Amino acid sequence: MKKGFYNRHSQPQAGAAAQGFALFERAAREVPLDDLVEVADLACFHGGNSMEPMRRAACILRERSPGASIEVTHTDLPTNDFNPVFELLSGPDSYLGPGVRASVRAGSFYQPLFRQASQSLIWCSAATHWLSRVPAPAHPTYAAQWSEQARQDWQAWIDSRAEELRPGGQLVMVGSGADSFGRTGAEGLVTMVRDTMAEVLGPRQKGRLALPTYHRTLREWLAPLGPKLTLKEVLEPPMPEPYWEEYQQTGNLETYVDRVVSFAIAALNQPLLKRQGGKELERRLRQRVQAHPDLARPRWWLIVLRLERV
Numbered sequence: 080m081k082k083g084f085y086n087r088h089s090q091p092q093a094g095a096a097a098q099g100f101a102l103f104e105r106a107a108r109e110v111p112l113d114d115l116v117e118v119a120d121l122a123c124f125h126g127g128n129s130m131e132p133m134r135r136a137a138c139i140l141r142e143r144s145p146g147a148s149i150e151v152t153h154t155d156l157p158t159n160d161f162n163p164v165f166e167l168l169s170g171p172d173s174y175l176g177p178g179v180r181a182s183v184r185a186g187s188f189y190q191p192l193f194r195q196a197s198q199s200l201i202w203c204s205a206a207t208h209w210l211s212r213v214p215a216p217a218h219p220t221y222a223a224q225w226s227e228q229a230r231q232d233w234q235a236w237i238d239s240r241a242e243e244l245r246p247g248g249q250l251v252m253v254g255s256g257a258d259s260f261g262r263t264g265a266e267g268l269v270t271m272v273r274d275t276m277a278e279v280l281g282p283r284q285k286g287r288l289a290l291p292t293y294h295r296t297l298r299e300w301l302a303p304l305g306p307k308l309t310l311k312e313v314l315e316p317p318m319p320e321p322y323w324e325e326y327q328q329t330g331n332l333e334t335y336v337d338r339v340v341s342f343a344i345a346a347l348n349q350p351l352l353k354r355q356g357g358k359e360l361e362r363r364l365r366q367r368v369q370a371h372p373d374l375a376r377p378r379w380w381l382i383v384l385r386l387e388r389v
């Protein structure tokens with residue numbers, strides 16, 4: 080993916096993250112403080128949507144404890160390109176300042192990423208719908224395997240955070256979920272992407288088309304909470320729709336199609352598509368979105384959790 084592409088085409092994720100800011104600020108006001116306060120940002124990708132929540136948290140922590148040293152760690156998979164994060168940290172959107180430092184760390188969030196009881200605050204947005212692996216073909220026949228994989232992964236995520244957070248430490252997770260009927264709100268766009276991928280990559284690649292994503296219902300999100308991590312707040316806010324709103328105001332379909340297609344490609348981040356048929360996928364996906372702009376609205380069902388380590 081070209082440098083800066085995700086950061087330029089992730090306004091829906093930025094809007095989703097914003098739904099968690101008030102909860103993250105409340106967490107920053109409540110967590111116990113020492114001379115060193117460690118803050119983690121899990122699954123930062125290129126960092127464009129990480130600067131604002133970190134800035135808000137650092138501001139409150141510095142206000143509460145002006146002498147404290149605040150260390151923020153941005154994490155993502157080892158395959159991630161962290162260079163854009165460093166560029167942001169040295170630019171005008173940076174939250175760095177006196178007493179506030181940053182670093183990056185590579186690793187999967189399905190394992191502990193930090194030493195035991197070290198983190199005061201953890202932020203994670205728009206990432207927990209990615210499973211650790213594809214458990215079975217993407218077909219309703221295998222629904223039980225997919226939900227079992229999602230259960231195991233979410234349990235591992237929760238256990239890992241419980242290990243890293245210090246007592247009284249808190250986390251805010253903004254996720255893409257599903258309503259009680261299992262609807263994600265983005266079925267139209269996802270179907271367009273899947274159909275286009277199948278066309279472009281051809282039937283031979285069909286087995287490789289399954290994306291390891293799963294959208295949990297509220298019941299699934301809450302299931303592993305309990306003895307170590309307790310629920311402080313839960314919200315299911317509406318998904319902000321910056322592209323659709325702009326289209327409603329301007330009537331400019333061309334721009335809307337550009338934005339939705341770039342957003343879909345940036346969010347997918349599929350190496351297979353980069354190697355084969357990326358341009359063709361884009362062209363055909365554009366046609367589909369153009370034909371049914373309303374159906375392509377990415378209206379993901381959001382969940383925001385604020386949890387505390389007891």
Ligand SMILES: C[S@@+](CC[C@H](N)C(=O)[O-])C[C@H]1O[C@@H](n2cnc3c(N)ncnc32)[C@H](O)[C@@H]1O
Nearest residue numbers: 092122123124128155156187188204205206209
């Ligand atoms: C859509 S991006 C979200 C980026 C950013 N947090 C935001 O709100 O825009 C999803 C990120 O999750 C990361 N991710 C997926 N699976 C992961 C895992 N097992 N461990 C850590 N990061 C993971 C991906 O590498 C990607 O950077």
